[in-house]
Amino acid sequence: MKTSVSMYSLNQYIRNHGWGIYEFIDYAKEIGADGVELLDVYWTNKDEEIDGVLAYLKTKNLPVSAYDVSNNFVKPTAAERKTEVDRVIEGIYTAKKLGTNIVRVFCGDLMDGITYDEGRAWIIEGFKACLAIAEQEQVYLAIENHGLFAGKAEQVKSMIDEIDSDFLKSTLDTGNFLLVQEDPYLSTKRLKSDVVHVHFKDFRKVETDFQGQSFKALNGDRYLGTVAGEGMINLENIISELKSVQYDGWYSIEYEGHEDSKECVKRSIEKLVSLAKG
Helix, strand or coil, rough: CCEEEHHHHHHHHHHCCCCCCHHHHHHHHHCCCEEEEEHHHHCCHHHHHHHHHHHHHHHHCCCCEECCCCCCCCCHHHHHHHHHHHHHHHHHHHHHHCCCCEEECCCCCCCCCHHHHHHHHHHHHHHHHHHHHHHHCCCEEECCCCHHHHHCCCHHHHHHHHHHHEEEEEEEEEEEEHHHHCCCCCHHHHHHHHEEEEEEEEEHHHCCCCCCEEEHHHHHHHEEEECCCCCCCCHEEEEEHHHHHCCCCCEEEECCCCHEEEEHHHHHHHHHHHHHHC
């Protein structure tokens, strides 16, 4: 099992303590992660920074597990949608430079005045445009189960099947299924053959919003991120299900709770390693 940490897990330290990519890399190395997951939103000036980051990663012997692009294909104008396509294509080339063949992608969000069918058609159109480059560069676009267009396993699966490209796959987020009232284990069974990247995450149900840090499910329930293995998701069963299809890719910790993220990510890595040994 290859363990990784998403830089997003340390957003608390990026926001409140001025962390940048180098501090994050130091931390990931310190807690024994095998790799790091980087995001497009954390560059100050990518063109000026990327060579230095690559060199620093080599000194730490840490590969990049995946590169995350926060795109949204559900935009009302063709020009806006092209901007999102260009953003993903830039992410493909950045991923190649960083040495990973996985780009985590989103689909988009519902907005007033746009029907579900219309938005889904734009998502399909966007992915097809991006895949012309992804296939050429041999880079996987890995749809995260996230939002109302792709929160459910069947939504992700139907897009992958309809587009029918060897380079459109799944980033399996173990926690997000709860937000659309799906069982994470059953959803994993549905998607397991398409998974090329895993966000290893856990949630617990809460009664309050925790100052805006909890997530509201479709039925109104609220969930808060917690240390992997200390919430309500049977992560061991999910790992077992992925092993059944010989998944040998990255498991990347994504912590979305309100407690100290350095400590919680460290404990999540420890849990992941213990499950791998088990």
